[in-house]
Amino acid sequence: xxxxxxxxQTFIFKNRPKITSACSIVGVKEGQGPLNKWFDMILEEDxxxxxxxxxxxxxxxxxxxxxxxxxxxxxxxxxDVLLCGDLLNQLMSSSFTARDMHIPFIxxxxxxxxxxxxxxxxxVLVDGDYASNIIAGxxxxxxxxxxxxxMPLEHGNQRPPSAQWTATAAGVMxxxxxxxxxxxxxxxxxxxxxxxxxxxxxCITHGTIGKIIDTGMKDANxxxxxxxxxxxDTILNxxxxxxxxxxxxxxILTGDLGLIGKQIAIDLLVDAGFPKEVLDNCxxxxxxxxxxxxxxxxxxxxxxxxxxxxxxxxxxxxxxxxDINRVLILSTGALLAKISPFQGESIPGIAHAISLExx
Amino acid sequence: xxxxxxxxxxxKTQQEQKKEVAKAYExxxxxxxxKPNYFLNSLKAFIVGGLICTGALIIQNNFIGGGxxxxxxxxxxxxxxxxxxxxxxxxxxxDTIAKFAGAGVIVPITGFANSMVxxxxxxxxxxxxxxxxxxxxxxxxxxxxxxxxxxTLIGLIYWLTGLF
Numbered sequence: 001x002x003x004x005x006x007x008x009q010t011f012i013f014k015n016r017p018k019i020t021s022a023c024s025i026v027g028v029k030e031g032q033g034p035l036n037k038w039f040d041m042i043l044e045e046d047x048x049x050x051x052x053x054x055x056x057x058x059x060x061x062x063x064x065x066x067x068x069x070x071x072x073x074x075x076x077x078x079x080d081v082l083l084c085g086d087l088l089n090q091l092m093s094s095s096f097t098a099r100d101m102h103i104p105f106i107x108x109x110x111x112x113x114x115x116x117x118x119x120x121x122x123x124v125l126v127d128g129d130y131a132s133n134i135i136a137g138x139x140x141x142x143x144x145x146x147x148x149x150x151m152p153l154e155h156g157n158q159r160p161p162s163a164q165w166t167a168t169a170a171g172v173m174x175x176x177x178x179x180x181x182x183x184x185x186x187x188x189x190x191x192x193x194x195x196x197x198x199x200x201x202x203c204i205t206h207g208t209i210g211k212i213i214d215t216g217m218k219d220a221n222x223x224x225x226x227x228x229x230x231x232x233d234t235i236l237n238x239x240x241x242x243x244x245x246x247x248x249x250x251x252i253l254t255g256d257l258g259l260i261g262k263q264i265a266i267d268l269l270v271d272a273g274f275p276k277e278v279l280d281n282c283x284x285x286x287x288x289x290x291x292x293x294x295x296x297x298x299x300x301x302x303x304x305x306x307x308x309x310x311x312x313x314x315x316x317x318x319x320x321x322x323d324i325n326r327v328l329i330l331s332t333g334a335l336l337a338k339i340s341p342f343q344g345e346s347i348p349g350i351a352h353a354i355s356l357e358x359x
Numbered sequence: 360x361x362x363x364x365x366x367x368x369x370x371k372t373q374q375e376q377k378k379e380v381a382k383a384y385e386x387x388x389x390x391x392x393x394k395p396n397y398f399l400n401s402l403k404a405f406i407v408g409g410l411i412c413t414g415a416l417i418i419q420n421n422f423i424g425g426g427x428x429x430x431x432x433x434x435x436x437x438x439x440x441x442x443x444x445x446x447x448x449x450x451x452x453x454d455t456i457a458k459f460a461g462a463g464v465i466v467p468i469t470g471f472a473n474s475m476v477x478x479x480x481x482x483x484x485x486x487x488x489x490x491x492x493x494x495x496x497x498x499x500x501x502x503x504x505x506x507x508x509x510x511t512l513i514g515l516i517y518w519l520t521g522l523f
Contacts, residue, residue, distance in 0.1 A: 052484045152481035154448045155498065156457025156464055156473050158400075161393040216381020217388065225388035263391045346381065 004127070007241025009208050009234070016178035016203040017126040019356070020133075021071035023064045024313030026305070027142070027168025033291045038314040040067060046143065046168050057086065057093040057141035057170075062100060064172040064312075065135055072133075072174040079103050079174075080131035083122055085114030085138045086304055087145050087166070089338075094139070103135070112256050113210070113333030114138035115171060115308040116352040120207040122175045123354070129177070137172030138331075140303030149220075149338060163221045164258045165297035167290055171308025173316070178203060200358045202319050206242060208353040210234040212335060216346045220336065223347065224261025224287070224299055227332040230349035231257060232268040234330055238353050246278045250324045253315065254351065255307030255331035256287035258300035286310040307331040319358040327356045400461055407456075407463030415440055415467075437468060444472035449480065474498040 006012050024039045031042030041063070048056040061084065069076060082103040084094035091107040098105035110117035118136040125131045143153060145166035151157050213230040231254045239246065257265055262285040269283075270276045286307045287300035311329055318324045332351040341347075371379070415436050422432035444464075447453040453473050457464050464470060478497050482490040496503065 147481060151498070152477040154451060154454055154473070154477040154480055156448075156454050156470065156477075158458060158461045161395055215384040215388075216377060217385060218381075222388060222392070225384075225392070229384075260388070260391045260393075264388060267391075 006206070007237070009211070009237045010241035011120070011124065011207045011209075012242075013123050013127040013178075013204055013206065015127045015129075016205060016357075017123045018176045018178055019202045019204065019316065020074070020174045020176045021068050022171070022173045022312035022316040023068035023071065024171045024309040024316075025060050025064045025067075025169065026309050026313075027060075029142075029165075029295060030167055030169055030290055030301075030309070033295060035289060035310065035314050038317055039309060040064075040313065043168070046141070053141055053143035053147065054088065054092055054096075057088075057139055057144050057168075058097045060141070060168075060170040061086070061093055061137060061139040061172070062097045064139070064170040065097065065101065065137060068135065068137075068172040068174050068312075072176070074133055074174065074176075076101070076103065079133045079135055081106060081122070081125060081134045083108060083118040083134060083136045085110055085118055087111060087114075087140050088148060093141075093144070110304075110331070110350065110352065111333030111335050112140070112302055112304050112306065113331040113350050113352050114304040115255070115311060116207075116329060116331040116354045117333075119173065119175070119204065119354045120209065120352055122173075123204045123207055126175050126177050132177045134175045135172060136175060137170060138304035138308040139170035140166055140305035140308075141168045142166045142303075143168070145303060159298055160221050161298050162219075162224070162258075162260055163298045164223055164256065164287060164300050164302035165291065166303040167256075167301040167306040167309065169290075169303065169305030169309035171305065171310075171312030173312055175204070200320050200322055202316065202356055202358045204354060205357050206238070206353075206355040208234055208238040208241065210330075210351040210353070211237075212348045212350050214346055214348040218341060218344070218346045220341050220347065222260070223302060223334045224256070224258035225264055226261075226347040227334055227349035227351065228257050228261040228264040229268065231255075231261075231265055231330050231332050231351040232272065234351040234353050235269065235328070236272055236274075238328065238355075246275050247282075249282055249326045249328045249355070251315070251326075252279075252283045252328045253307070253310070253330070254283075254285045254287075255329075255333075256300065256302040257285045257332055258287045258302065260299050261285070261332075262288055262300075289314070304331070315356075319356065322358065325358050329354055329356065403459060404461045404463035404466075407460035408466060409463075411440070411464065411467050411469065440468050441472040444469035445476045448473045448476040453477075471499060471502060474502070 025041040026039045027043050027046045048059045050056040082105045085108045086093040094107045115138040122134040122136040213233050215229055217226040290301040291297045330351040330353045335348045419432045419436045478494045479491050482494040
């Protein structure tokens, strides 16, 4: 068995790679949602001043990378690798962002599971001493996703109640080797004796690579239901591999299962023996957190940017403030192709888990 | 999730088992899926669709009353419906109306107009020839194929029955 592997699917990052900084940028609709104060930047217009939607998404990702880099206090030349992912064919958004960065680039496709997939691989590279500083990010845009996977934007089609809204969002994190720590946290706290407490450090402790679980579901409007079993499988394997108690984490977040997928995930986890009280206290889904009910997105948000922005914005800042200490976050992806539903294929789901700890 | 029962039947192939699991999971997932309000949606579609057709008829009758021939009047009404749908699509209003009305605006010729204008707007970014030109009929194409094919078939049937 490999030295850094636990159980069947989990890696342990013994050098505890640090998350030095993060940046989240969201679009107009997301900026009107309940988490709006946690994001670093809210676009005034989803075009971001560009002529095509693909350019807008690229610009969002690029801006997020530059801001995260600036916050980390590092120079572009110090970054060893750039790992990005998105939903578009041939990773158009990531590749065209990376061409301006002049950083060694790897594009990873995981559909909406891109963020944790990228964080996982970044952690492997940093923990294994192959890189000292890595930028990992993911983005999605409602307009580019609709254009590619569904109908033209102005088409008068009705979305069923189970449909989810691809989030216009980008999230980026700078991961640094755990061997040498530098703090850049803006959140300094006073302890009981009015002494300045050292700022929280956030590190990545474990990562679990998910397996593809295909439920046979063919309806592309039921993404949440199609991906839920994959998320459940990864969660259960993570706990089995690490041996953690169910209550180990303060928060367990799935990426974009939406309202329906979230309920299915809870039901399946409880059925598998996970205590319901623990789930009620700590489990949530980024897709259900990003929008309000009044915003009428039916089953919730989806897209790489959904989990990327919630993680880089809300979760990261909450951890820096000391409100959350241990998080297990799983970005969930539906690995269908554009033509696979027409060929009668079902939707394969996958979920990769990353566990973060603030100390 | 539903577990397979031991009924003493012969071992199913992997394909058959996969299908069973898929069916069982779909049934399970449906428990959590809110059902659309079919009655209310149908009512909205009926009312809006009816209003469009009634409006079109009023305009047609006015044209005929003004001295136009019936054929010309109906052609002009069709043009008016198509142009209205195109303008509304261009202004970004058609999809908002369609969200409410559904089939009520899609079934009349307004839906066809929208299905051509929306890809035209969308794919303008890829150029006039390879973008707009090739994608213009991407949604309307199947409608034309089915319509023309069925019309040809019915024409043949009429012709054959007319021989006897």
